[in-house]
Amino acid sequence: MACTPLRSAILFDLGNTLAAYYRPAQFGPVLEACVRMVLEELHRRGLVSVDFDTAIDLARKENKEAPDFRFSPMEDRLARIFGPASMSDTGTVRTLCERFLEPIFRMGRVYDDVLPTLARLRAAGYATAIVSNAPWGSPPQLWHEELSRLGLSGAVDKIVMCGDVGWRKPAPQIFLHAAAAIGVPCERCVFVGDEPQWDVVGSSAAGMRPILIDRDDLHANYEGMRVRHLSEIADSLGGMDATVFMSLALAEGRRALQACLPNPPVGCVLVRAGEIVARGFTQPPGQDHAEAMALRQVKGPLGDVTAYVTLEPCAFHGRTPSCAAALIEREIGCVVVAALDPHPRNAGNGVQMLRAAGVHVELGLLEHEALRDMAPYLLS
Numbered sequence: 001m002a003c004t005p006l007r008s009a010i011l012f013d014l015g016n017t018l019a020a021y022y023r024p025a026q027f028g029p030v031l032e033a034c035v036r037m038v039l040e041e042l043h044r045r046g047l048v049s050v051d052f053d054t055a056i057d058l059a060r061k062e063n064k065e066a067p068d069f070r071f072s073p074m075e076d077r078l079a080r081i082f083g084p085a086s087m088s089d090t091g092t093v094r095t096l097c098e099r100f101l102e103p104i105f106r107m108g109r110v111y112d113d114v115l116p117t118l119a120r121l122r123a124a125g126y127a128t129a130i131v132s133n134a135p136w137g138s139p140p141q142l143w144h145e146e147l148s149r150l151g152l153s154g155a156v157d158k159i160v161m162c163g164d165v166g167w168r169k170p171a172p173q174i175f176l177h178a179a180a181a182i183g184v185p186c187e188r189c190v191f192v193g194d195e196p197q198w199d200v201v202g203s204s205a206a207g208m209r210p211i212l213i214d215r216d217d218l219h220a221n222y223e224g225m226r227v228r229h230l231s232e233i234a235d236s237l238g239g240m241d242a243t244v245f246m247s248l249a250l251a252e253g254r255r256a257l258q259a260c261l262p263n264p265p266v267g268c269v270l271v272r273a274g275e276i277v278a279r280g281f282t283q284p285p286g287q288d289h290a291e292a293m294a295l296r297q298v299k300g301p302l303g304d305v306t307a308y309v310t311l312e313p314c315a316f317h318g319r320t321p322s323c324a325a326a327l328i329e330r331e332i333g334c335v336v337v338a339a340l341d342p343h344p345r346n347a348g349n350g351v352q353m354l355r356a357a358g359v360h361v362e363l364g365l366l367e368h369e370a371l372r373d374m375a376p377y378l379l380s
């Protein structure tokens with residue numbers, strides 16, 4: 001059976017979303033420190049061209065971005081401030097860029113809720129990425145190294161800096177590039193950022209679903225989805241995809257009628273790393289139940305698989321073996337059940353069996369919808 005990709009992605013801004021650096025309004029003194037660092041390096045190399053006052057004046061003039069959001073490289077800005085002599089060879093250019101960024105990198109601190117949230121999202125099967133502008137058109141390679149120092153590189157699937165793409169947020173190019181890089185279409189991407197224009201407007205124009213992270217409560221009147229802590233995102237999105245999978249299990253169940261009668265039209269999907277790996281629905285009497293049909297399609301132990309089942313798996317061996325026992329035997333990691341089966345021989349026994357065997361069970365997701373579909377066919 002074909003595997004239906006349903007992978008979703010969560011993309012994150014960097015500054016003030018995943019890591020604290022400085023607020024835009026605090027950039028004045030930061031810029032002075034950056035310019036001093038570059039001047040010191042030029043002194044060391046005997047390349048000094050301008051004094052500090054001249055340099056900071058020129059730097060303030062360079063402190064702007066192109067109105068069309070095209071990336072404007074730091075190397076060019078430094079050449080305009082410190083003169084072409086400072087740009088004589090690539091080694092010098094790179095070092096001057098590193099010096100400029102030192103005061104900024106020194107401020108970088110990853111928020112406490114970031115690494116646990118990223119780990120949870122990955123465990124739930126989401127693709128993750130960081131999509132960030134960099135100050136002053138700084139070389140993307142230096143930011144990739146910075147993210148590695150912060151421990152963020154290993155925590156996400158991809159990192160896309162504006163310099164990698166040649167465009168800054170909110171230009172659509174950088175969002176589209178990131179979606180393509182992780183192989184998830186924009187409509188299945190959520191973008192999390194702290195900046196209403198670059199992050200929210202930019203990502204939604206590219207077809208993504210934006211979430212504003214407002215750690216300092218600056219945007220209380222914001223009308224879209226807003227969170228104060230990153231952990232809230234893992235909570236809400238985990239729920240979102242589970243609902244999608246249960247809806248698909250319900251759709252499977254509807255395929256069972258009328259051939260399944262007198263058994264109820266149950267549906268099941270098995271999900272591994274955010275993708276459906278098997279589907280099943282109740283077969284005619286004496287043949288597979290939904291769970292058994294789905295289990296037949298995947299080999300090996302299923303500790304990393306979640307089963308979404310519209311009705312409590314059967315605890316008893318009737319015309320067919322017990323589905324709860326079959327799920328336990330395959331070492332299923334987690335079972336999400338929409339509705340309990342009122343059948344006197346089941347009625348909670350299926351769930352109890354699973355839990356007693358150490359399987360994590362969640363009950364009641366889309367219960368109302370499941371009962372609407374199945375109630376006429378349930379025995380009690």
Ligand SMILES: [Zn+2]
Pocket residue numbers: 289290291313314321322323324
């Ligand atoms: Zn069964």
